[in-house]
Amino acid sequence: MMDLSSVRRAYRFYAPVYNYIFGRIVDEGRRAAVSGLRQQAGDRILEIGVGTGLSLPLYQSHVEVTGVDVSTEMLQIARRRFLNAKYPQVKALLEMDAQELDFPDNYFHGTVAMYVASVVPDPQKMMQEIFRVSQPGAPVLVVNHFASEKGLARSMESKLAHFSKRLGFRPDFSLDHFVELIGFEPAAVKAVNIGGYWKLLEFHTPHKKPAEAESCCANGCSNGNL
Numbered sequence: 001m002m003d004l005s006s007v008r009r010a011y012r013f014y015a016p017v018y019n020y021i022f023g024r025i026v027d028e029g030r031r032a033a034v035s036g037l038r039q040q041a042g043d044r045i046l047e048i049g050v051g052t053g054l055s056l057p058l059y060q061s062h063v064e065v066t067g068v069d070v071s072t073e074m075l076q077i078a079r080r081r082f083l084n085a086k087y088p089q090v091k092a093l094l095e096m097d098a099q100e101l102d103f104p105d106n107y108f109h110g111t112v113a114m115y116v117a118s119v120v121p122d123p124q125k126m127m128q129e130i131f132r133v134s135q136p137g138a139p140v141l142v143v144n145h146f147a148s149e150k151g152l153a154r155s156m157e158s159k160l161a162h163f164s165k166r167l168g169f170r171p172d173f174s175l176d177h178f179v180e181l182i183g184f185e186p187a188a189v190k191a192v193n194i195g196g197y198w199k200l201l202e203f204h205t206p207h208k209k210p211a212e213a214e215s216c217c218a219n220g221c222s223n224g225n226l
């Protein structure tokens, strides 16, 4: 089981080399996710697990991007490079847990979560929080590797899963399980990156009825109405 301290430990270790290992190789997925946003002037965009900020230059200069992450070391790299006048779209880079977002309900016009769904200890809580802080109908783009269905890749992922805490992600995290946790299907699924080994999922924030929103967040979501 992943927990926040193992996530922080893993990304403290990855931070100095992260851009070299996970930079270009999965950049196509970042571009595809960001291009799924509308990006109208003044839109407030939330990026969950912003890491070293590799996606930040992809946003248009007229939006306001808030990035959150739990790794101090990953954020330090992002802040050093992107919190300046050259990137007016970067509004804030905050140390914050995606499972407990410190933003009001219905605040953001769009949200992206790139390569974080299989890292965060409780992906269901993360998605509930994302939908809570996103405006009804707002796009939510999630890109991630999900477990292969069969073959050699499947057996390697199952073996690697024993080392999830050290690796800093769950190699056996399946798309079916993720969708089951969320409680409704994505509007679109697209294969991205080398060999289509990663998937881009597009969700639209459900419309929330106040009474249902409370009971749903307390009990887990079982349908498209949060």
Ligand SMILES: C[S@@+](CC[C@H](N)C(=O)[O-])C[C@H]1O[C@@H](n2cnc3c(N)ncnc32)[C@H](O)[C@@H]1O
Residues within 6 Å of the ligand: 007, 008, 011, 022, 030, 048, 049, 050, 051, 052, 053, 054, 055, 068, 069, 070, 071, 074, 096, 097, 098, 099, 113, 114, 115, 116, 119, 120, 121
């Ligand atoms: C694989 S990296 C992806 C970084 C970035 N999105 C990218 O495209 O390179 C996963 C990131 O998610 C962050 N993360 C994991 N759990 C988190 C949580 N509960 N809240 C916020 N960030 C989290 C990690 O610290 C790490 O920076």
